[in-house]
Amino acid sequence: EGKYFVVISYIEEDAGVYAAKAAVRISEALASNTPYDLSEDIQRLREIREDTRLGPSTGCIVEEAAKRGIPHLRLNKQSLVQLGFGVHQKRIRATIASTTSNIAVDIACDKEETKNLLEAAEIPVPRGTVVRTEEGLEQAINKFGYPLVIKPIDGNHGKGNTTNITNWEQALKAFEAAKVYGRSVIVERFITGFDFRVLVINYKFICAALRTPAAVTGDGKNTIQYLIDETNKDPRRGYGHEKVLTQITVDGSTMKMLEDIGYTLDTIPAKGELVLLKTTANLSTGGTSTHITDEVHPANIVMCERISKIIGLDICGIDIMAQDLHTPVNENGGAILEVNAAPGFRMHIDPSEGLGRNAAEPVIDMLFPDRSNGRIPIIAITGTNGKTTTTRLTAHISKSAGKKVGYTTSDGVYIQNQLLMKGDCTGPLSSQFVLKDPTVDFAILECARGGILKNGLAFDHCDVAIVTNVASDHIGLGGINNVEQMARVKAVVPETVFPHGYAVLNADDDLVYAMKKDLKCNIALFSMDENNPRIQQHCSKGGLATVYENGYVSILKGSWKIRVMHVKDIPITFEGKAIHNIANCLPSVMATYLFKSITIEDIRSGLQTFIASSNTTPGRLNFFHFKHFTFLADFAHNPHGLKLLCDFVQKLDYTYKVGVISGTGDRRDEDIRELGSISAKNFDEIIIRCDKNLRGRTAEEIITLLQEGINSVNPNLPQMVIANENLALEYIYENYKPGALYTIMCDVVAGALDKIKELKSREDGN
Incomplete structure (x- = not known):
């Protein structure tokens, strides 16, 4: 109904955006039958290209790098370009x-x-000297004689240069022209x-x-200006660096050269006479x-x-x-x-x-x-749920193997374990931040739906891609109207894997497993079931897989098996209760195992030392134990994620369980209702709060949808509304039930964790 998604191909983004807007203006002019000056748009596009496009020298170096598979990143809108990634990068500025x-x-x-x-x-070299004054100029002329060249001592591209000077008047003008570029001027023999x-x-x-x-050759019939215009019609000549040659322009230097030989632009030179136009x-x-x-x-x-x-x-x-x-x-x-x-x-x-x-x-x-x-090794991770934990665990294992890791998550960007950027950093700009860092030798990049749809990926190829799962979330946003279309978006990531690299796919997820048929790289699978027919078929052909079997995280290839570690020895599984974190371990183990420089012992060490906390996994199963009750903070924000969280909560030994829930405003009505119904099946009491960013809905709409979901399961379930998250946490602190577990679905993770820590400090102070 009047809304269209238009795809535009461009070389320079600024030019592409301008051309798109100009196309709309042209269409409107045609529709209204009004005149339109197209030449103005064409000239503006030329100017944008000259301002933003790489010059021919830098451009040819970048093109040669691309031929060899060397990636490049522009570091500014001029000619500063990074070739390669991380520790292996080089830079060029022009040449x-x-x-x-x-x-x-x-x-x-x-x-x-x-x-x-x-x-x-x-x-x-020519005989010459450096002068600063007219007196020095006169002495130089007396010493070296005519003809002379006068030029600035630190000029470039011929700026301020005057050649073939044969008298004092010319020398004085040349001296003043050179001094525009610096106090010191070179005078030397021509x-x-x-x-x-x-x-x-x-x-x-x-x-x-x-x-x-630049010059023209006379024909005995036409003026110098006419000959210049004809020369500029050469299809090889263009505006600036547009083409092989640049159009000849008439400037002060040109007029002076003509004046020195008694010519003007209206002079008709003799046939065969060469008229120079630049010095x-x-x-x-x-x-x-x-x-x-x-x-x-x-x-x-x-x-x-x-x-x-x-x-x-x-x-x-x-x-x-x-x-x-x-x-x-x-x-x-x-x-x-x-x-x-x-x-x-x-x-x-x-x-x-x-x-x-x-x-x-x-x-x-x-x-x-x-x-x-x-290049440096790149592991790219996408999916609906589990991306951030998988990214963090993969990074931790890689660090255990001595890698200097840079990684991006929905919480921020980390370089060698230092948080350098806070916030949702799962788009290409954040990935570029890692790839630009000259200390990073191993990149692990979380790639979320939003960044892919808006700006694509920061890399052309990766070595390993993980797809955790594809579930119903963000449906109806950005032109994605069903989960199958969402799977197509996620598939962009494994499609970038080098032919010699691996896509690590979830064999328990039909949509993820189906991606393998379109991939041109090696495939590794993971599953929570060793007897999954897909795993058995894959391994029977010599394929690699990681599985959860008999309490172990194990690697399979063909007929052999490596038992990496029992889940009870992996802290983030909470002795095997957190099934979703066992699932997150599987692709992390496989992705790191694929690198020869990372050993099984490195993987075991990483698994054993990765502990869920507000520092290592903020917003992912973060427990805060108060004297008489416990907070559990988690970023679960969609039905699939909430089901996994509730499955874990049900296995915990608490006398009373309260869910502090919210709905995301830009999700479908049915998704928000489902959050309410899932909560009603798993908690003894529910507190409804609202996100700071309501994303297009009113708080009342979101609350009503959640209540509809709750009441569809148990209309008698105790529930209350405390819209402000901080006030909800304060209420719990003041009115807790002894022995209760309060599970809060975080919106802004850092804000929620800071508030809980403040309450804990308050309790400790008392």
Whole structure:
């Protein structure tokens, strides 16, 4: 009824969002038959792309990494990119890598210091000096004579550079232009010849290009402006870094160059006359490049590799002015003009003439030698219930094996056991937080429905995926209208497992077990019943499984069995009473067993030392023993989870059991009623409270639905309403029944636990 879910493919999110909104505006204009300026949207999209899309140099490195299966994360909206995850990550910013020496970049940015180092190493450089005043400029001119080059000492990309200066007036203007970029200015002899760029990566010669400044060639008929416009029609030229070449723009530098030769934009140059429009040959100002790698003399290759070592730059672009590079520069009168950190790759990967070279390949070879992929092990965990406990237990076992673990849960993000982010952290941004951390060598990521639907996953592949179960929760939200559709959402996680990895699936859950038919990875199963036909069939073919059998958590493969531990020795099972926690142990044991670096002894140690408490498992079977009664706090929030909790509560030896229950506002009516009916079957008394976030309902609606569920089972059951959670806890503290167990379904776990701890401190103080 007028509500649609639209899927839009994009490369840059900002551009995708803008395009979607523009499409709506265009549709509305068409529907109302009103004019619409499409060119404005197209230009805005170009600007967004230029602002957010990776430049050609960074982009080609990221693409090369992707070819090798190396993941990447953008760390800002510019060119800072992380390649790889955790401890194996490397970073690039444009073409500066995390391996690039800071002191080398500083040297390269100081043109005078660079020249001094090269000159001391017998590398040919132009004669020149550094000046700060007009008096110093005059002295330099008297010493070196014309023609000259004047440029800022720490400029880049040709900014502030003026070449072929032949008189005092030109020199003075050039001096002022250079001083815009710094107090110190280089004055040096202008070397005639052609502009070459040599690229050296990991101190090895990679490729070379001849660079030509933006220019037009006269035809004897048309003006310079017309020739520029015609040149810009070349389909290879685009806006900014849009295409192989950049459109030529007319700026102050262009007008000055034309003025110096007595031309204007309306001048008609002679046929065949080359009119230069820029002082530098940068592609970003409309220049062109010609591939000449195969023409470079071996002596020049050695010289360039020496230069990279002398400066200490592992990725550098060397600017050479010479008549050619097929003869040694130190013999043909050429010179090294600059050594550049963060050199552009566009001229090499997409030259105007000649075959391009993959300049990104040697960068990736340097950052990730021996074809390494920069990844760390990832265990991804999804399902309806049990995700967080399974995540925490898996992380605990992994830590017992010496791993430096980062993990995400619905309670927060933990790095090496330190809580660094609080709250529901089961989405891709939280997963990225772990994968970005340079200390983490083992990631365990809880992946909930909401994050998957809104933003997908933070990783393209994982090594192991666990699906605990699929039950009726969040139905009717986000376009998911039944439990089968929910299973499809959860299946996204095991679908990311590498072909050599494992999906660990619940053989007791029909929807989870059915996922195996669409997976292209290895399958391991778990079950609370060793005699489950699915387990028997799977193991008969040599498959792996974990099962609960004769009181033990056991690993099965083919005909053999490893009894890992009796559940009475596993604290979180509460001597086997917490059946759902036995079920949570099974996939944790299997997932960790799949890693050769984690031994059975590590697994046993982890199981034996993982104790349910408000610190290790907040909101999961947290007992607080007061003098005359007990609180049990748990995050059970859907019918499936509440049934499991009540099954555990029924096995506990308490004289009186009270349920403090609530319903989640965005769930279906029948789900909220079922919470009431389940509670009525398992508690002697019920206190109804309300969540802080009512999620679209009124408190009265939720209370009424819960009461309907309770009354459908036992209308005479003692019940009361205390909407505020803290007030409900205070009431229990003041009006407890001796020997009673008060089971509270937590909403905001941290808030409930803090209040209970406050009450315990109050009791202890009394």
